[in-house]
Amino acid sequence: MLKNIYQTLHAHYGDLRWWPADTPFEVMVGAILTQNTAWTNVEKAIKRFEGNLSPERILALPLEDLQEIIQPAGFYRQKSQYLKAITEWFMTYNCDLDLIKNRPLLDIRTEILQVQGVGNETADSILLYAFDFPTFVVDAYTLRLFSRIPVEAGKTYMEVKKVCEDRLPRDAELYNHFHSLIVQNGKEYCKKKPDCQACPLYDICKKRIA
DNA sequence: CGCCAGGGCCATA
DNA sequence: TATGGCCATGGC
Numbered sequence: 001m002l003k004n005i006y007q008t009l010h011a012h013y014g015d016l017r018w019w020p021a022d023t024p025f026e027v028m029v030g031a032i033l034t035q036n037t038a039w040t041n042v043e044k045a046i047k048r049f050e051g052n053l054s055p056e057r058i059l060a061l062p063l064e065d066l067q068e069i070i071q072p073a074g075f076y077r078q079k080s081q082y083l084k085a086i087t088e089w090f091m092t093y094n095c096d097l098d099l100i101k102n103r104p105l106l107d108i109r110t111e112i113l114q115v116q117g118v119g120n121e122t123a124d125s126i127l128l129y130a131f132d133f134p135t136f137v138v139d140a141y142t143l144r145l146f147s148r149i150p151v152e153a154g155k156t157y158m159e160v161k162k163v164c165e166d167r168l169p170r171d172a173e174l175y176n177h178f179h180s181l182i183v184q185n186g187k188e189y190c191k192k193k194p195d196c197q198a199c200p201l202y203d204i205c206k207k208r209i210a
Numbered sequence: 211c212g213c214c215a216g217g218g219c220c221a222t223a
Numbered sequence: 224t225a226t227g228g229c230c231a232t233g234g235c
Contacts, residue, residue, distance in 0.1 A: 035217040041232055042216095074232035078218080119218045139216045156224095183216055192214070212235105219229085 001151050002167045005204060009181035012200035016180040019129035024097060025055060027130035028090065031122045032082045033073040045073035055095055058087040082117025086126075089115045097131065105133050120157045128179075134172040136164045137179045141186030148190065150206045 020039070021027045026046070033042040046053070048069045058066065066080040073079060089112065093099045100108065105127070112123045120138070127133040138160045146153045146160050153163040168174060182190075189199035196202055 031216090034215085036215065037217085037231085038215040038233070040215090040234070044233085072232060074215095075217090075230050076232085078230065082218085117218065121217065125216080137216085141216065179216090186216080214234090215232100217230105220227100221229105222227085223225090 001149075001204075002164065005145075005149060005151070005201065006168075006178055006181070008200055008204065009185055010177070013181055013184055015177065016184055017176060018180045018183075019125070021129075024130035025090065025095070026053060028086055028126050029053065029058075029083060031125040031129070032079055032086060032117060033070060035075065035079070035117075035122065037074050041073050045070040048072070055087045055090055058083055059091070078117065085116040086112075086118060101131050101133075105135060108133070109135065120161075124161070128172060128175055132172045134170040134175060136161050136168075136175050138164075139179075139183065141183050141190060142179070144192070145182055145186065145190050145201075148194075148205045149201070150204070 019027050019030065021030050030042055030046065033045055048071075049057070061069075063080055063084075066083065067076045070076050070079055070083070108131075109123055109127060112118055112126065113120070118126070124135045124137040127135045128137055138157050142160060143155075143157070147155075151163070153160045164175075164178075168178070185199070185201065189195045190201075196205060199205070
């Protein structure tokens with residue numbers, strides 16, 4: 001059934017791939033800024049760095065200045081601190097991508113979860129989209145989708161994540177692709193106020209709302 | 211005007 | 224472990 005969902009979405013949307021960022025560090029920044037925030041607001045914030053978005057800049061910037069830059073993304077007081085925290089973590093690896101990628105997935109995941117402002121979704125987003133680790137990303141769209149399809153995956157983040165990882169190959173490309181498809185479908189149809197009539201998953205969903 | 215958006219932290223029970 | 228309040232902006 002899970003593969004049926006994937007195949008249906010793939011047939012409808014094609015080869016979607018993410019993350020909308022130019023560098024791994026931009027993925028990390030975007031992952032923080034998009035917490036409970038529309039991506040259009042994140043784009044506004046990113047643009048205000050005016051092309052000068054680096055770990056060194058984030059650390060050098062006074063907190064107040066950083067807050068002013070990311071202000072359009074909302075929650076700027078806490079997110080400014082989160083950005084400095086994740087950047088400091090990145091610096092402990094000298095921003096060396098290979099060094100990070102060579103560490104065991106579960107070790108690095110536990111480690112990054114200790115960073116202030118990094119919860120389950122932010123951790124998995126960074127690990128998958130910045131460092132290509134085969135870790136499944138669950139977000140609000142994913143939880144909503146699984147609450148509406150006939151796949152018993154539990155309710156919590158880790159329950160849904162485990163089911164997906166157990167039933168799908170441990171493949172970063174696949175997880176990237178699948179999550180992109182879920183979000184794209186979520187934005188268009190599987191919203192809080194869903195548009196089930198035109199949704200490609202119409203025949204699969206158990207709950208046809210509205 | 212109210213609702214919502216690719217969460218996480220913290221206090222409480 | 225599991226809720227609930229809080230954080231803030233911009234689009235619709």
